[in-house]
Amino acid sequence: MEGRPRRSFTDDYKRQCAELVVSSGRSIPSVAKELGLRDSVLRRWVERFEPQPTSAARRPITQATPMSADQASEIARLRQENERLRMERDILKKSRDLCRNPDMSFRFIEDHRDSYPVRLMCAVLEVSPAGYYAWRDRPLSARAAHNVTLLAAIRQVHQDSSGRYGSPRIHAVLRRQDRGVSRGRIERIMSRYGIRAIMARPRRVHTTDSRHHLPIAPNLIGRDFTAEAPNRLWLADITYIPTAEGWLYLAAVMDLFSRKIVGWAMRDHMQVELASAALTMAIQQRRPQAGLIHHSDRGVHYASYAYRDALKAAGIIASMSRKADCYDNAPMESFFHTLKTELVHHRNYETRAEARRDIFAFIEGFYNRTRLHSAVGYLAPIEVELKTA
Structure with missing residues (x-):
């Protein structure tokens, strides 16, 4: 078994680490933990490669002209209206994959009631607030209660991966957490609540040019994509x-x-x-x-x-x-x-x-x-x- 080599980093790598700290606004310990570095090492790189502020950043801030009471009131009203429209748009976007029945709508409202007003969600989803509160007061079955817990776990894993994980990887993560649940059940819950991995159709552009007269090496692996150890x-x-x-x-x-x-x-x-x-x-x-x-x-x-x-x-x-x-x-x-x-x-x-x-x-x-x-x-x-x- 080969010993682990001492890590060594190029200036390009160090500069990218420093720029990540500066551009993200995150703390050095947070970024260092994410990249597997010591805090002191990353701090030295930031001090070495941190960009100097531009002239625009050093420009003094001019004082704004005071507005009238009527203008302030109108701006406040417009902001309130914009916020309501934004929430309606978000509710429609997040609920677009729901099977439109009262039970699913009520579940959506329950899951999002800390983010949006209940009456606004009821209006957008075309259900009554009284019906929602009556549904909420019913006792949950054991399976339904477990599904609620499982849904929260699925959403957490999905969020931690920035939306990149689909059901196979979410299933793998939950297995690590000793949650005995089948992949099929995870897929059904994800489908029901519109949780899916972010995907996009890639475009193919050729980036290498093989039209040359330089020597060509033989194919030594023949699509055998296995290796017995690192650095083989x-x-x-x-x-x-x-x-x-x-x-x-x-x-x-x-x-x-x-x-x-x-x-x-x-x-x-x-x-x-x-x-x-x-x-x-x-x-x-x-x-x-x-x-x-x-x-x-x-x-x-x-x-x-x-x-x-x-x-x-x-x-x-x-x-x-x-x-x-x-x-x-x-x-x-x-x-x-x-x-x-x-x-x-x-x-x-x-x-x-x-x-x-x-x-x-x-x-x-x-x-x-x-x-x-x-x-x-x-x-x-x-x-x-x-x-x-």
Whole structure:
């Protein structure tokens, strides 16, 4: 069994950690715990990389002109009306998947009565307040009471995953909590209350160019996506992230044993340096022994002399997919699909910097440390590796 290497971090990783603290407004201990770092280490990185305030931030605040009593009254009325309309819209949105019968409507009102006025919900759902209160006073059956408790647990797991977990992973989490409940029952409750994993249809854009005359490495894995231990087989690939400033490109390296992303880099270009930076991070953090297999597509980034020299210097053996066959690198394709459907397709990034911070937090704070992976027995990558340490 290989010993655990000492963790080492690139400046790019440190800068992203510091930017995550500054941009999110969260405390250093909170972010450090999420990323598995010591508070003192993260504090030094923040002090080193914290951006200086802009001139706009230093601009003095001018005093507003006082408004009249009539203007203040009208503004208050409009705000109250806007708040009522907002609540009506939210109620309709959250209840759209309900089977429209009184029992389901009453259950919805009971679940949301701390968030919205009961009479407003009754009006929107077209039921009477008297009927709701009569329903509420009825005693619950044992199964109905258990369903209420189970629904609260499902919603908590769903919320903790930022809406990314569907019934399989919620079932896995509840099993860890020693809740003896079937996946079918969880699916029925989730369907009844409109709880589902956030998903979006991914768009396919080719990010690598295999039209070159550089040497091609043989395919050494042949779609055998298994590894006996960490640092035996790495997969690598590149994807794109749309922002208002243009594309942000992400190169990533995955350890197949645990599905952990061990190296990544984000740039505004598709040059060889992008892939090399991700490889450098992976080597620096993992310090693998000679003989590790590195599998990628045939893109010019991975076939370049610079990249092959870096692999050779680390004692890493190159392997490449067949031409235009994404299934030869399926786990990496699966990771990018997860990234897009659980994060990117639900964001509208104004800047590349905003996208970098979000993707960094997803990879290092959620995907590697928290997200349950079906391919490794519904464990998080960090758990898989700790079990082998």
